[in-house]
Amino acid sequence: QITLKESGPTLVKATQTLTLTCTVSGFSLSTSGVGVGWIRQPPGKALEWLALIYWDDDKRYSPSLKSRLTITKDTSKNQVVLTMTNMDPVDTATYYCAHKSPILEWPYWGQGTLVTVSS
């Protein structure tokens, strides 16, 4: 059974750096074709893809946020970490991590974690 769980601060201040951790189980981060990504959703708004890291450490970022994002993985810990610099109140959102398979796009999602950015 594949599961993902996000963890990190629920409140950050503007200009600070946000660090979120996704802990996965039921699959290996080194399995060929597999990836883990981050997607966020501001309250009452649409989903927005942020970043993706593949089993071979290939990384992809949203062009509009690329300068602020870094995604890494620790295969031994089954964890994927997302950092976002220079946080702003508009970054207030629920942040999800999700499993990407070679075919199904995003078939498994974490429960999400709400991050509020205060000014």
Place this chain on the structure above:
Amino acid sequence: SYELTQPPSVSVSPGQTASITCSGDKLGDKYVSWYQQTPGQSPVLVIYQDEKRPSGIPERFSGSNSGNTATLTISGTQAMDEADYYCQAWDSSTLFVFGTGTKVTVL
């Protein structure tokens, strides 16, 4: 950047058919996925590669994609289908793009 546009809302009577559209430039040339999200819950994949259903998704969910428009169809809509629905595609410039979302109300 690539954009996917959906109608904000769709209303349907129980047992009837709901159609949700997703529009984007040459969308028919891309694979489209659809996600269902109920309040307070994480999204659930209901359609991938335009028309395929993941295991466990009811047959009343179907999809199609041609030209500039992809469509998610819910046949025999049930009260439990009331949710927000998002389309998603991959574009070489914007990478993973989600649609604007559609709220389906079962009246």
